Amino acid sequence: MVFNSYTFVVFFAVILVLHNLPFSWTVKKVNLLLASYLFYALWNPPFILLLWLSTVVDFYMAKLIAIEQRPRKRKLLLTVSLVLNLGMLSYFKYGGFLLENFTALLSTMGIVFHAVKPDIILPVGISFYTFVTLSYTLDVYRRKFAPEPSFLNFALFVTYFPHLVAGPIVRPEDLIPQFKTPRRATTEQLSWGLFLLSLGLFMKVTIADGLLSEHADLIFGLPFPVQTLDAWMGVLAFSGQIFCDFAGYSTCAIGVSLCLGFELPDNFRYPYAAIGFSDFWRRWHITLSTWLRDYLYIPLGGNRHGTVRTYINLMITMLLGGLWHGASWTFVVWGALHGLFLCIERFWRETAARRRAIRAERAADGSVVSQSSVIPPMHFSSLLSQFGLAILTLFLVNITWVFFRAPTFGGAMLLLLSMFRVIPNGAPMLTNLAILTVSSITIGIIACHWLMRDSSLLSLSKRLPWWGLGLGWSSLLILVILTQKSSGSFIYFQF
Amino acid sequence: MKTINYAKAACLTLVLVLTFVTGWEVYWRQKDYVLAYNDDESLWAYTRKQIYLSSPARPVLIGSSRIKFDLSLATWQRITGEKPIQLSLVGTSPRPVLTDLGNDPNFKGILLIDVTEGLFFTPTGAFPEKEADKRVAAYPNWSLSQQISFQINRVLEANFLFLDDLNLTLSSLLHLLPIPPRPGTWGGPRFPYEFAINGFDRQTKMSDAFIADTSIQNTVKREWLEIEGHVPKGAIAGPPLVDILAQTKRSVEQIRARGGQVLFIRTPSDGPIYAGEKQTYPRAQYWDRLLAYTQTPGIYFSDYPALTRFTCPEWSHLAPKDAARFTQDLIPIIEQKMGWSLQRNSPASLSKTSSSTL
Numbered sequence: 001m002v003f004n005s006y007t008f009v010v011f012f013a014v015i016l017v018l019h020n021l022p023f024s025w026t027v028k029k030v031n032l033l034l035a036s037y038l039f040y041a042l043w044n045p046p047f048i049l050l051l052w053l054s055t056v057v058d059f060y061m062a063k064l065i066a067i068e069q070r071p072r073k074r075k076l077l078l079t080v081s082l083v084l085n086l087g088m089l090s091y092f093k094y095g096g097f098l099l100e101n102f103t104a105l106l107s108t109m110g111i112v113f114h115a116v117k118p119d120i121i122l123p124v125g126i127s128f129y130t131f132v133t134l135s136y137t138l139d140v141y142r143r144k145f146a147p148e149p150s151f152l153n154f155a156l157f158v159t160y161f162p163h164l165v166a167g168p169i170v171r172p173e174d175l176i177p178q179f180k181t182p183r184r185a186t187t188e189q190l191s192w193g194l195f196l197l198s199l200g201l202f203m204k205v206t207i208a209d210g211l212l213s214e215h216a217d218l219i220f221g222l223p224f225p226v227q228t229l230d231a232w233m234g235v236l237a238f239s240g241q242i243f244c245d246f247a248g249y250s251t252c253a254i255g256v257s258l259c260l261g262f263e264l265p266d267n268f269r270y271p272y273a274a275i276g277f278s279d280f281w282r283r284w285h286i287t288l289s290t291w292l293r294d295y296l297y298i299p300l301g302g303n304r305h306g307t308v309r310t311y312i313n314l315m316i317t318m319l320l321g322g323l324w325h326g327a328s329w330t331f332v333v334w335g336a337l338h339g340l341f342l343c344i345e346r347f348w349r350e351t352a353a354r355r356r357a358i359r360a361e362r363a364a365d366g367s368v369v370s371q372s373s374v375i376p377p378m379h380f381s382s383l384l385s386q387f388g389l390a391i392l393t394l395f396l397v398n399i400t401w402v403f404f405r406a407p408t409f410g411g412a413m414l415l416l417l418s419m420f421r422v423i424p425n426g427a428p429m430l431t432n433l434a435i436l437t438v439s440s441i442t443i444g445i446i447a448c449h450w451l452m453r454d455s456s457l458l459s460l461s462k463r464l465p466w467w468g469l470g471l472g473w474s475s476l477l478i479l480v481i482l483t484q485k486s487s488g489s490f491i492y493f494q495f
Numbered sequence: 496m497k498t499i500n501y502a503k504a505a506c507l508t509l510v511l512v513l514t515f516v517t518g519w520e521v522y523w524r525q526k527d528y529v530l531a532y533n534d535d536e537s538l539w540a541y542t543r544k545q546i547y548l549s550s551p552a553r554p555v556l557i558g559s560s561r562i563k564f565d566l567s568l569a570t571w572q573r574i575t576g577e578k579p580i581q582l583s584l585v586g587t588s589p590r591p592v593l594t595d596l597g598n599d600p601n602f603k604g605i606l607l608i609d610v611t612e613g614l615f616f617t618p619t620g621a622f623p624e625k626e627a628d629k630r631v632a633a634y635p636n637w638s639l640s641q642q643i644s645f646q647i648n649r650v651l652e653a654n655f656l657f658l659d660d661l662n663l664t665l666s667s668l669l670h671l672l673p674i675p676p677r678p679g680t681w682g683g684p685r686f687p688y689e690f691a692i693n694g695f696d697r698q699t700k701m702s703d704a705f706i707a708d709t710s711i712q713n714t715v716k717r718e719w720l721e722i723e724g725h726v727p728k729g730a731i732a733g734p735p736l737v738d739i740l741a742q743t744k745r746s747v748e749q750i751r752a753r754g755g756q757v758l759f760i761r762t763p764s765d766g767p768i769y770a771g772e773k774q775t776y777p778r779a780q781y782w783d784r785l786l787a788y789t790q791t792p793g794i795y796f797s798d799y800p801a802l803t804r805f806t807c808p809e810w811s812h813l814a815p816k817d818a819a820r821f822t823q824d825l826i827p828i829i830e831q832k833m834g835w836s837l838q839r840n841s842p843a844s845l846s847k848t849s850s851s852t853l
Binding site for chain 2: 001041045188192195198214429431432461462465469478481
């Protein structure tokens with residue numbers, strides 16, 4: 001079930017009513033759990049078995065890990081959990097990809113091997129709930145989180161429908177404590193939750209599906225080069241589409257959950273105003289980037305084992321982060337580019353910091369003048385230069401989106417060559433209306449992200465008069481109603 | 496949080512949204528807008544589910560827009576007692592749907608295939624085929640959730656004009672802005688809303704306003720000429736054509752092997768459209784060859800005086816009244832060609848009914 005469907009409207013209305021009836025807290029949680037299973041089963045009922053398997057195994061493994069004192073046995077129990085979760089993920093998500101690459105490898109060695117193409121359907125949300133359950137087992141193993149004694153609380157933590165299929169990727173401490181005491185949304189929470197749901201639907205239905213997807217799909221689907229303007233418009237359309245699609249889903253999820261009285265973590269914080277790639281990953285899919293940091297980058301050693309290892313760890317993290325998004329080499333390249341940009345940024349920052357330290361030291365000694373170059377040093381503290389760096393970051397992020405969206409390397413290269421006018425005589429494809437739509441939305445998104453980068457929607461709403469908020473809110477809903485058309489899926493469902 | 500702000504804002508939002516929806520609906524009703532159903536993936540999937548109930552009196556129709564306009568489902572039902580299952584898709588080639596039905600082991604029914612040469616013989620992988628491929632691919636993934644949404648939407652669409660996803664969506668309304676075209680680009684055809692009204696049974700018909708107003712008809716004629724200027728020149732020939740014929744034959748044989756039957760139909764067109772079709776797709780090289788290659792019967796409208804007396808208001812499709820007469824005249828021809836007894840009160844069907852009740 002998707003948030004932008006009539007089925008969800010009915011489903012959510014029933015859940016809200018049930019959650020506000022005078023049932024016991026346990027009954028309310030059972031209602032939510034059953035509703036979550038229904039939410040998932042209405043896609044493809046058999047896959048609910050995988051969800052159950054993951055839930056049951058991780059609940060008992062975590063209990064055994066907590067009781068067990070012998071390190072080797074604890075590791076063995078953790079391995080069982082990891083093998084089950086990552087095994088399911090690997091089979092369903094990477095089975096076909098691995099077989100395809102294995103066949104290609106044999107072929108390069110001169111061995112002819114014809115594998116039957118596996119007919120594997122990817123269960124919706126498997127990448128998300130696998131990371132949710134893994135974080136629980138790993139936290140219990142590290143004794144960071146005590147195992148949850150209540151199976152109901154744990155099952156609800158894994159299955160809770162707002163985050164189940166596309167995040168935010170919750171941690172045990174985010175949600176399990178909230179299930180322990182009775183909760184009901186206050187009037188403010190309910191109103192704000194409904195506002196967030198409306199905003200998320202506006203981002204998804206109106207902007208992503210209604211105004212941008214058509215143009216992105218057209219440009220990325222062409223087998224021939226296009227004019228530079230068209231190529232850039234196609235990439236910018238996808239850039240806006242993926243943000244509004246995914247951030248729209250997260251906003252809906254947070255809003256829906258708030259209507260029930262539960263708070264989910266933020267997943268996006270105006271990423272297209274990021275200054276640098278480390279800032280970008282503090283603002284884009286925050287729950288994934290923090291998950292990768294805490295369960296992959298830091299365990300690999302983080303920045304504790306010298307400069308070279310730090311760069312290697314960064315690259316490994318981003319490569320696997322890319323692969324998490326999809327079983328394709330284009331996603332690996334997307335991750336590699338992000339890793340590379342992170343490394344360059346880190347190197348540049350460290351070098352600049354070292355030079356500053358040396359200059360400060362020498363200035364303190366009085367041995368040299370503080371400014372020894374004929375070229376004045378670059379200062380990036382002014383608002384204009386900060387904005388320039390944000391635009392540069394966005395430019396590079398857009399380059400990476402080409403690999404993320406293009407179905408093949410050939411397609412990605414064709415588009416990149418068109419973007420940089422290496423192929424000069426491409427075809428014009430987008431109409432003036434399409435160009436106007438994409439450029440207006442892009443400017444709108446950049447302006448909105450830049451103005452809001454150090455603020456929050458909640459604080460902004462507090463500064464507005466109630467009628468101002470009402471006017472804005474109703475405009476969002478009217479545009480959603482006018483758009484009507486929307487796909488039955490979100491881009492991140494395929495991950 | 497300031498409690499009062501959010502509650503008041505929510506109430507104002509509700510009032511404004513309800514006022515807008517009411518006003519928007521009233522506006523379109525006052526403009527004599529006709530209630531229509533969206534011819535989307537869900538409606539197609541819902542119709543696709545019914546193919547297993549097919550019979551000679553209830554055939555499955557595949558093709559493009561012509562059969563959707565030209566074959567009156569209501570007239571067919573009045574005569575035969577059953578309504579055909581309309582699976583045709585506007586602007587597409589029927590080949591992907593034919594392949595889908597050929598590969599469906601449970602489809603053993605009767606299939607009428609509308610042949611509009613420019614679409615039927617479209618090259619493999621071209622736009623008209625891709626659009627049909629999307630519907631075919633979406634059908635197995637039509638989830639329970641989508642089916643429930645479809646049932647709710649059905650009720651809403653039956654009552655609200657503004658839920659027209661072809662003409663009244665935000666993107667359609669944006670096309671009304673006076674933005675000059677960009678040289679060398681084409682945003683696709685834009686038909687006036689009076690041209691095609693889609694019913695829940697997927698019958699498409701022209702509105703009364705369209706029939707009465709030649710200026711609107713001329714708008715559509717201009718669109719056909721515009722489309723003509725954007726499609727690749729020349730018809731498919733040589734090995735790619737043989738591939739198409741072979742692919743069609745394979746699917747037809749699959750259906751026949753299970754006890755099903757297939758009939759090709761070429762519905763009327765006239766004016767420059769018909770002249771262009773005859774020139775680009777000479778009958779002997781395309782229509783006749785299709786029938787011969789696939790060993791399948793076919794009805795070409797110009798072979799039957801009863802089917803030749805109609806005029807298409809915009810050169811390509813029949814007006815509703817003519818569609819009713821065309822259907823009425825087509826049924827006896829099908830009966831004769833296929834040996835079926837379709838008419839409720841025909842002697843053959845009466846004897847069949849009485850023998851089955853004995």
